[in-house]
Amino acid sequence: SYAVVFDPLDGSSNIDANISVGTIFGIYRKAEAAASGAKMTTKDVLKPGKELIAAGYALYAAATMLVLTTGNGVNGFTLDPTLGEFILTHRNVRIPKAGAIYSINEGNASTWDAATTAYVAACKDKKKQKTGKAKSARYVGSMVADVHRTLLYGGIFCYPKDSKNPSGKLRLLYECNPMAMVMEQAGGRATTGTKRILDIQPTKIHERQSIFCGSAD
Numbered sequence: 001s002y003a004v005v006f007d008p009l010d011g012s013s014n015i016d017a018n019i020s021v022g023t024i025f026g027i028y029r030k031a032e033a034a035a036s037g038a039k040m041t042t043k044d045v046l047k048p049g050k051e052l053i054a055a056g057y058a059l060y061a062a063a064t065m066l067v068l069t070t071g072n073g074v075n076g077f078t079l080d081p082t083l084g085e086f087i088l089t090h091r092n093v094r095i096p097k098a099g100a101i102y103s104i105n106e107g108n109a110s111t112w113d114a115a116t117t118a119y120v121a122a123c124k125d126k127k128k129q130k131t132g133k134a135k136s137a138r139y140v141g142s143m144v145a146d147v148h149r150t151l152l153y154g155g156i157f158c159y160p161k162d163s164k165n166p167s168g169k170l171r172l173l174y175e176c177n178p179m180a181m182v183m184e185q186a187g188g189r190a191t192t193g194t195k196r197i198l199d200i201q202p203t204k205i206h207e208r209q210s211i212f213c214g215s216a217d
Contacts, residue, residue, distance in 0.1 A: 001030055003044040003045050004025060004027050005025065005045050005177075006024060006174050007024040007171070009023065010022045010057075010142060011140070011143065013141070020061035021142055022058055022059045022142065023057060023060075023144070024175055025057065026052045026178035027052065027055065028045055028047055029053055030044050047202070048202070049176070049180055050199060052071075052181050053071060054068065054069065054070045054071065055179075056069060057179070059144050059148050065078050065090075066078075066079075067093070069181055071181075073185055074093040074094075075093065076089055077090075093152070095152075095183065097215055098215050098217040101136050101153060102137060102155055103137070103146045103149070103150060103158065104137075104160070105141070113162070120158075138155075143159070147182075150214045155215060157214055160210045160211075161192075161193075165208065167207075167208045168209040170209060171207065172200060173202050173207065175211075183214065184198065188214055189213065190213035193210055193212055197213070
């Protein structure tokens with residue numbers, strides 16, 4: 001009755017450096033015909049993220065965590081290796097309304113559009129921050145790791161489109177949509193910069209998008 005989309009190993013280029021990696025997943029209900037036994041087609045997963053019934057990610061780091069939403073808030077579970085089971089350790093996770101951290105690959109700065117360039121400059125300018133303090137930069141290069149930190153500490157994770165990737169770099173179906181659902185269910189936001197991620201109708205499995213997600217403010 002269900003169709004699953006997933007990125008099996010996000011941040012795989014970091015493995016040899018022993019840096020955090022993860023798995024991202026989203027779950028849709030199959031179309032009625034497929035649920036009745038008919039062969040599945042891409043139509044069963046080429047749906048806007050707002051039709052997801054569950055989403056989340058596994059983080060493989062100092063501890064292994066599973067962060068999950070079924071559309072009624074977000075909960076985090078930590079693997080207890082002595083039991084071989086995931087224990088509920090983060091109940092009803094809520095992202096702070098604002099945060100002091102921005103996360104973006106500044107090595108791509110020369111390829112950004114004017115809006116992204118201006119936004120990142122504002123993050124560094126204490127005069128343009130409500131707190132009177134410039135934001136701090138943190139970037140792991142693994143979406144799961146960067147989004148997980150953003151979820152817990154607040155702030156924003158950005159992977160914008162640029163001149164090298166005019167549509168964006170991350171995959172809408174199995175990276176942006178699941179993370180957008182998690183963020184919104186935790187009280188945050190997820191957008192391309194101009195529109196809500198979860199409202200986008202995908203047209204192909206590996207479609208790419210720009211994403212900005214994190215605290216609502």
